[in-house]
Amino acid sequence: MSLLTLERVAITLGRREILSPTTLSLRRGEFVCVIGPSGCGKTTLLRAAAGFVQPQAGGVKLAGQPVQGPSREAAFVFQDYGRALLPWRTVAGNVSLALEAAGVPAAQRRERIHRVLATVGLAAHADKFPAQLSGGMQQRAQIARCLAQEPTLLMMDEPFGALDAMTRESLQDELARLVREQGLTVMFVTHDLEEAIYLGDRVVALRANPTADKPSLAAVIDVDIPRPRSQLATKEHPEFLRLRRELYQYLGHH
Numbered sequence: 001m002s003l004l005t006l007e008r009v010a011i012t013l014g015r016r017e018i019l020s021p022t023t024l025s026l027r028r029g030e031f032v033c034v035i036g037p038s039g040c041g042k043t044t045l046l047r048a049a050a051g052f053v054q055p056q057a058g059g060v061k062l063a064g065q066p067v068q069g070p071s072r073e074a075a076f077v078f079q080d081y082g083r084a085l086l087p088w089r090t091v092a093g094n095v096s097l098a099l100e101a102a103g104v105p106a107a108q109r110r111e112r113i114h115r116v117l118a119t120v121g122l123a124a125h126a127d128k129f130p131a132q133l134s135g136g137m138q139q140r141a142q143i144a145r146c147l148a149q150e151p152t153l154l155m156m157d158e159p160f161g162a163l164d165a166m167t168r169e170s171l172q173d174e175l176a177r178l179v180r181e182q183g184l185t186v187m188f189v190t191h192d193l194e195e196a197i198y199l200g201d202r203v204v205a206l207r208a209n210p211t212a213d214k215p216s217l218a219a220v221i222d223v224d225i226p227r228p229r230s231q232l233a234t235k236e237h238p239e240f241l242r243l244r245r246e247l248y249q250y251l252g253h254h
């Protein structure tokens, strides 16, 4: 059963067609990664799917309902955690924002804040300010704020792109666990092929400068590698290596 459906979604910015008509649907609980060269429209596709931009043609449906603007069902995680968090609010205060916006009474907020912070391993840092945390911890805080909103869909735009390799790997593993435990559906933009294969149930490859015979959607590939995955074993799995080669060719030569 599909949760999110994009039906011939096309986007033109200025006079340029950024995204040629693209059809894609995400099943409930599915983790879909979107890759492609810089400027091919990954962020634009994600923003359209989240209702932040209205496509010039085609439509987006969430749980069968047309998406006409941002909704609480879909939470958006940005790469730039430094700008996503309010510096004058503590970690707990930042998470509280999502609950305040949803009208959750103060009496229930404390417990909910504690629960989501524990989920992302930040329970001991609730009273710290963002500037007192490492990049990885700030990104965890942003993810906690999104989870507090209790979304069904997580839209993530290169969330780990600014982190060092070790932190990125541990956050990938935490995210995969969390998504599985909570049954979330994820649309995850990255320019990192390995990250896309490691995390995804499917990988969507976009190409830049679409034309009539070479549309934006270059390929949609199933990642048939068992879960839970692990950084070492999965990345040595023959299927991982095969997919990496296949996607590399799509990105490099199409």
Ligand SMILES: Nc1ncnc2c1ncn2[C@@H]1O[C@H](COP(=O)(O)OP(=O)(O)OP(=O)(O)O)[C@@H](O)[C@H]1O
Pocket: 013, 014, 018, 036, 037, 038, 039, 040, 041, 042, 043, 044, 045, 191
């Ligand atoms: N508001 C806008 N007006 C005109 N062009 C825009 C606007 N926003 C983005 N673009 C252009 O649309 C194209 C797609 O941008 P988008 O950010 O979706 O690409 P991307 O694949 O996410 O790129 P990157 O990997 O570099 O983040 C780019 O060429 C960008 O310059």
